[in-house]
Amino acid sequence: MPMLRRFLLTCLTALVPALTCAQASPTAPIHLVVGFPPGGGTDGAARLIAEKLAPALGQSIVVDNRAGAGGTIGAQSVARAKPDGHTLFFGTGAELLINPVTRKTAPYDLLKDFVPITEVGIVSFVLAVPAGSSAQNVRELIATAKAQPGKLNYSSFGMGSTNHLIGELFLHATGIRATHVPFQGSQQAMTSLLAGDVDFTFDTTAVVLPQIQAGKLRALATPSPRRLPGLPDVPTLQELGYGGLVAEGWMGVFAPAGTSPAVVTTLGTALDKVIRTPEMESRLGARGVAVTAAAGPQFRAKLQAELDKWRRVAREANVSLD
Known part of the structure; x- marks a missing residue:
């Protein structure tokens, strides 16, 4: 009997790691x-x-x-x-x-x-304006906003979205006022920007890059900590003097x-x-x-x-x- 008990104990000991491994792996569709x-x-x-x-x-x-x-x-x-x-x-x-x-x-x-x-x-995100905008760079966008307090607006893909908060961070850092216009998703927000219904936005590189390359949008800056590979000539907001304006x-x-x-x-x-x-x-x-x-x-x-x-x-x- 003692030998049988030792044999069973040995088998169980060997089985525990296998059971643990099996339990650690998915056993049904994820x-x-x-x-x-x-x-x-x-x-x-x-x-x-x-x-x-x-x-x-x-x-x-x-x-x-x-x-x-x-x-x-x-x-x-x-x-x-x-x-x-x-x-x-x-x-x-x-x-x-x-x-x-x-x-x-x-x-x-x-x-x-x-x-x-x-x-x-x-x-990564990009600060972009319609190609027809008078703002050729961030300095000019800020100057326009300060000359017309609260008149400019910016789009986001929803209240409380990442680019909504990046926009608010931008307003706070630059001391300007602008109206937030939220949309139900990035596609609607981009459509409005391309139509010139809003003045600027912070949207993802994946969304804005094709429009920039097509000449429909102008990239002014990125809030990323370094320049973006797809937009090497576009400065970071840090480079422009806004050291605390970093967001991804x-x-x-x-x-x-x-x-x-x-x-x-x-x-x-x-x-x-x-x-x-x-x-x-x-x-x-x-x-x-x-x-x-x-x-x-x-x-x-x-x-x-x-x-x-x-x-x-x-x-x-x-x-x-x-």
Whole structure:
């Protein structure tokens, strides 16, 4: 009997690592939730990654668009999901960070309700005006705004969106006044800018670059910390003397709070391998996303700093979605 007991104990001991490994890997299709409609920049990047991540994990991945309320409906659905690694969120700073800090009652707490798995990459923005604008550079845009306080307007792809807050940061840093005109998405905002209905905007490089190359828009500057590869002649706002005016967006993958560290590690390792391939870097780069593939702990530290920054901007600009 003692020998049988020792034999069973040995078998169980050998089986535990295998069971742990199996539990750390997805055992059913993964739902990668996106808080915006199909066809947008966030959705496109999510689908690129899902295509390559599925074979890496050995499971099918369904990109699940749950749009509404500036992305918060999709985010809330993931925050409430079972933390087993089968429901993930492909999110951005707009719905996960800026939306909550501009509300008196936040729909969720980014660092309490989610586990950051991987930062996919950085999204750069460009300050652009219609080609017919009289402003040839940032100095002239500021001069025009100061000569006509409150008369100029700028577009964004929604109240509390990343480019709304970047616009407010720009107004605060330059001491000018302008009217914010929010739209339901980047496409509508860009249509209005091209028509000359608004005077300027901060939009993603992926959206404005084709219009700049077509001669329909003029790039004045970027709030990124360095010049953009696709627009090497366009200065940063830092170069122009606005040292505190640095802002970028980001994309990342999150799990619901409570997801086991083993599952997070498995997903993070697979994502890292997929994102860092030359093909993925090239395809995301074409969409204006500079790959970072920052691991969870590093990503989390960045998110805390971003929360502090955008809370301050929202407070100083008196931006509230309530």
